[in-house]
Amino acid sequence: MTAKIKLNAASGGGSISIQAPSSSSNNRVIALPDIADGTLVTSESTLDATKLSGNLPAISGAALTGISAGIEQADVWRMTSTLQGTSSVSTISTNLSRASDNTYIGSGMSQSSGVFTFPVTGKWLIYVQITAYGQYAYGRATIETQFTTNTGSSYDIVAHAYTNVSQNGGNGGGSSMAIIDITNVSTHKVRFAQSTSSTSGRFIQGASDSNQTAFTFIRLGAT
Numbered sequence: 001m002t003a004k005i006k007l008n009a010a011s012g013g014g015s016i017s018i019q020a021p022s023s024s025s026n027n028r029v030i031a032l033p034d035i036a037d038g039t040l041v042t043s044e045s046t047l048d049a050t051k052l053s054g055n056l057p058a059i060s061g062a063a064l065t066g067i068s069a070g071i072e073q074a075d076v077w078r079m080t081s082t083l084q085g086t087s088s089v090s091t092i093s094t095n096l097s098r099a100s101d102n103t104y105i106g107s108g109m110s111q112s113s114g115v116f117t118f119p120v121t122g123k124w125l126i127y128v129q130i131t132a133y134g135q136y137a138y139g140r141a142t143i144e145t146q147f148t149t150n151t152g153s154s155y156d157i158v159a160h161a162y163t164n165v166s167q168n169g170g171n172g173g174g175s176s177m178a179i180i181d182i183t184n185v186s187t188h189k190v191r192f193a194q195s196t197s198s199t200s201g202r203f204i205q206g207a208s209d210s211n212q213t214a215f216t217f218i219r220l221g222a223t
Helices: none
Strands: 004-008 015-019 074-079 096-098 110-112 115-117 122-134 139-148 156-165 170-182 189-196 202-204 214-221
Touching: 122 139, 122 156, 122 189, 139 170, 139 202, 189 202
Parallel strands: none
Antiparallel strands: 004 015, 074 096, 074 214, 110 115, 115 189, 122 170, 122 202, 122 214, 139 156, 139 189, 156 170
């Protein structure tokens, strides 16, 4: 016979039953709290945050939503040698290398003939810094950030990094930023193009050991 204690409600017909374990070897003890009043907590209960104290157990965040993991993709590339500027816009396609002294995060960008491919989709920040100098007269130098969504069939200019240069070896520097939405890593790519106000004595500086003219890619979040 199953041993059971049943408590009937004073009104309304409700009841609660306490049933003993089915096996005689399974002895269980449930101790009631020694407080004036108490309520049993169930899966449908709301627990007041003020009741939580002490060291809480670690939980997995796999099922949590609305929480950002932070920056998971970041990379820096640089021009490794100085480039003589051209009066017409020209794609920077050579002497590009990942900045070896900057540790990249995630998979990193890839590059072929100056066209950069993103490792994953998302909203990406593109930061460009340009350093230039002039020899004979004042002028300007610029680097365009060009973005394609059709694997290079056409490009749109999304940012300009400008700098003025002075004569007799005077240096100048500038920067630009753009946020672009990479929804398809196969078709959405970027490249960079330079131009100067004259081909005579206008140089965009690069170096293999430091970021003089460089390109930074940071994934800010999901697309």
